[in-house]
Amino acid sequence: MTSRSAAAPVMVRILSDPKYLCVARSAAERFCTLAGLDAASSHAVGLALDEALANVIRHGYEGRCNQPIHIEFDRVEPGPEGPDPALRIRIRDYGCQVDASAINPRDLDELRPGGLGVHIMRSVMDEIRWRRRGLTGMELEMTKRIAPSAGSAGGCGQERS
Amino acid sequence: MTSRSAAAPVMVRILSDPKYLCVARSAAERFCTLAGLDAASSHAVGLALDEALANVIRHGYEGRCNQPIHIEFDRVEPGPEGPDPALRIRIRDYGCQVDASAINPRDLDELRPGGLGVHIMRSVMDEIRWRRRGLTGMELEMTKRIAPSAGSAGGCGQERS
Amino acid sequence: MSSYDSSAISQVRALRTPGGVQAVVVTLQGEVDLQHSPAVRQQLIDEAGKRPGRLVVDLSAVNYMDSSGVASLVETLQRVRGYGGELILVNPTARVRSIFEIARLDRIFRILTDLGEAMGE
Amino acid sequence: MSSYDSSAISQVRALRTPGGVQAVVVTLQGEVDLQHSPAVRQQLIDEAGKRPGRLVVDLSAVNYMDSSGVASLVETLQRVRGYGGELILVNPTARVRSIFEIARLDRIFRILTDLGEAMGE
Ligand SMILES: Nc1ncnc2c1ncn2[C@@H]1O[C@H](COP(=O)(O)OP(=O)(O)O)[C@@H](O)[C@H]1O
Ligand SMILES: Nc1ncnc2c1ncn2[C@@H]1O[C@H](COP(=O)(O)OP(=O)(O)O)[C@@H](O)[C@H]1O
Numbered sequence: 001m002t003s004r005s006a007a008a009p010v011m012v013r014i015l016s017d018p019k020y021l022c023v024a025r026s027a028a029e030r031f032c033t034l035a036g037l038d039a040a041s042s043h044a045v046g047l048a049l050d051e052a053l054a055n056v057i058r059h060g061y062e063g064r065c066n067q068p069i070h071i072e073f074d075r076v077e078p079g080p081e082g083p084d085p086a087l088r089i090r091i092r093d094y095g096c097q098v099d100a101s102a103i104n105p106r107d108l109d110e111l112r113p114g115g116l117g118v119h120i121m122r123s124v125m126d127e128i129r130w131r132r133r134g135l136t137g138m139e140l141e142m143t144k145r146i147a148p149s150a151g152s153a154g155g156c157g158q159e160r161s
Numbered sequence: 162m163t164s165r166s167a168a169a170p171v172m173v174r175i176l177s178d179p180k181y182l183c184v185a186r187s188a189a190e191r192f193c194t195l196a197g198l199d200a201a202s203s204h205a206v207g208l209a210l211d212e213a214l215a216n217v218i219r220h221g222y223e224g225r226c227n228q229p230i231h232i233e234f235d236r237v238e239p240g241p242e243g244p245d246p247a248l249r250i251r252i253r254d255y256g257c258q259v260d261a262s263a264i265n266p267r268d269l270d271e272l273r274p275g276g277l278g279v280h281i282m283r284s285v286m287d288e289i290r291w292r293r294r295g296l297t298g299m300e301l302e303m304t305k306r307i308a309p310s311a312g313s314a315g316g317c318g319q320e321r322s
Numbered sequence: 323m324s325s326y327d328s329s330a331i332s333q334v335r336a337l338r339t340p341g342g343v344q345a346v347v348v349t350l351q352g353e354v355d356l357q358h359s360p361a362v363r364q365q366l367i368d369e370a371g372k373r374p375g376r377l378v379v380d381l382s383a384v385n386y387m388d389s390s391g392v393a394s395l396v397e398t399l400q401r402v403r404g405y406g407g408e409l410i411l412v413n414p415t416a417r418v419r420s421i422f423e424i425a426r427l428d429r430i431f432r433i434l435t436d437l438g439e440a441m442g443e
Numbered sequence: 444m445s446s447y448d449s450s451a452i453s454q455v456r457a458l459r460t461p462g463g464v465q466a467v468v469v470t471l472q473g474e475v476d477l478q479h480s481p482a483v484r485q486q487l488i489d490e491a492g493k494r495p496g497r498l499v500v501d502l503s504a505v506n507y508m509d510s511s512g513v514a515s516l517v518e519t520l521q522r523v524r525g526y527g528g529e530l531i532l533v534n535p536t537a538r539v540r541s542i543f544e545i546a547r548l549d550r551i552f553r554i555l556t557d558l559g560e561a562m563g564e
Contacts, residue, residue, distance in 0.1 A: 020171055050388045108425065116392060120389055215476075272551060
């Protein structure tokens with residue numbers, strides 16, 4: 001797991017109630033287009049985030065709806081981690097801890113309601129990793145490559161007088 | 162200044178770079194419609210937030226673009242604070258402190274670029290108040306009434322098996 | 323606890339196809355995510371409980387759906403098949419359609435682009 | 444520091460009105476906020492510097508504008524008036540128009556709903 005000390009440029013914290021999922025998706029989509037993803041990919045990332053948050057609410061917090069979930073958004077520049085820029089989302093909860101290797105997509109050939117979330121997340125994102133954090137809760141890191149042409153050098157905000 | 166100990170259901174933190182304003186606006190608009198404001202009012206609140214954040218970046222942080230700004234969104238239910246529900250936004254920065262009474266809209270009759278932000282914020286929101294916080298930075302609280310019919314009782318997220 | 327707006331998400335019409343099949347058209351709208359899918363699921367299960375020959379779900383006004391919405395439709399499909407009826411999904415947007423494709427359910431569900439077609443035969 | 448997409452925000456056409464006035468049409472698009480208004484301002488100031496008889500700013504594709512965008516237009520208005528030219532804003536969306544109303548600038552600016560009208564005379 002890579003980690004950097006710099007604060008992510010955007011962080012969203014929601015309580016673990018399904019009604020706030022739409023706010024997190026909306027921020028995610030906007031961050032994604034800003035970072036250089038096209039509209040369809042940005043929507044897909046919003047979906048992957050929604051699935052991850054739904055799992056935190058249902059499994060991590062067992063349906064409790066007033067627990068915190070932190071979501072960090074960042075754009076990682078090309079470097080040792082990869083030759084292309086990438087969008088990175090980190091989701092931190094303070095719920096039940098599970099063995100990351102136990103979180104797997106199910107066989108899609110079986111027709112049954114549910115069990116699609118992890119499959120959707122893996123289809124949309126390029127990399128996705130869970131780990132336990134401290135004494136309580138999990139951190140999920142998901143990344144998606146950004147086509148290298150996308151995103152121009154946007155300097156710091158200019159001061160207007 | 163009223164304050165409650167309960168965590169706001171949604172909090173967004175951005176770095177003080179103008180490029181992230183669009184993400185904050187997007188989350189704000191979505192939260193507003195969720196809380197019961199119509200589309201035009203939600204857009205207007207996004208504008209008021211944008212103006213407040215632009216002032217933090219330009220005046221509070223004097224153009225520095227890597228400083229934190231915290232934005233809390235909440236819906237306040239009818240009670241001692243007022244007979245109608247209200248949307249409440251709190252913006253916290255860690256920049257220069259100014260005397261709240263020194264932040265005023267200018268005379269609109271004079272035609273000049275700039276100086277419109279505070280006027281816009283006051284036009285859109287019902288109440289708006291700055292105060293110094295601790296040793297560094299300001300907190301701005303803005304509220305806007307929500308028509309009492311809007312927003313239905315939305316219970317906690319149901320658990321699906 | 324606060325109260326928040328929960329958009330109405332469906333409309334139901336009972337019809338009969340030209341061939342005389344009893345059909346129910348449920349029109350969903352808005353965002354069918356974990357917040358709204360429990361109500362959608364309940365509505366669909368209720369309609370399936372009346373055992374119409376054809377249950378048509380119009381998705382044209384659904385601008386967002388996640389796996390909880392898809393799960394509601396899978397459960398409905400199983401119930402409708404269980405009594406020998408037919409479930410037809412109509413006119414999902416490209417974005418909603420893509421989630422069926424990701425879940426490889428686009429070949430399991432009958433998905434038509436036109437409500438008239440769904441009401442044919 | 445990261446690099447982020449900064450959408451292109453204008454297109455410029457030099458024209459002549461039927462009455463022979465030299466006109467420049469600047470078409471803005473996207474979100475004219477603190478992030479993008481410095482580039483918009485520079486573009487408008489540059490065009491005003493060429494002293495066209497009429498400077499037309501097409502706002503129909505601008506889906507968001509804040510006070511920094513309005514300030515750029517006020518500054519442009521002052522420059523264009525300074526040399527005796529005319530600035531016309533064309534076809535703002537209701538949302539963009541509302542910010543001019545809040546700032547009570549809707550009567551200061553000449554705002555037309557049609558580019559053809561702005562190019563008339
Ligand atoms: N945040 C989480 N905390 C604990 N367990 C999780 C978490 N996310 C996923 N899981 C586990 O992974 C399984 C697969 O998840 P998913 O594909 O979304 O299907 P579903 O949630 O519908 O069962 C879940 O059943 C659960 O056991
Ligand atoms: N967050 C802030 N910190 C310090 N000063 C502020 C802040 N917000 C506003 N001000 C003061 O209030 C004045 C009016 O702000 P505004 O109406 O937005 O106009 P402008 O920023 O264009 O001057 C500013 O010039 C500034 O002196």
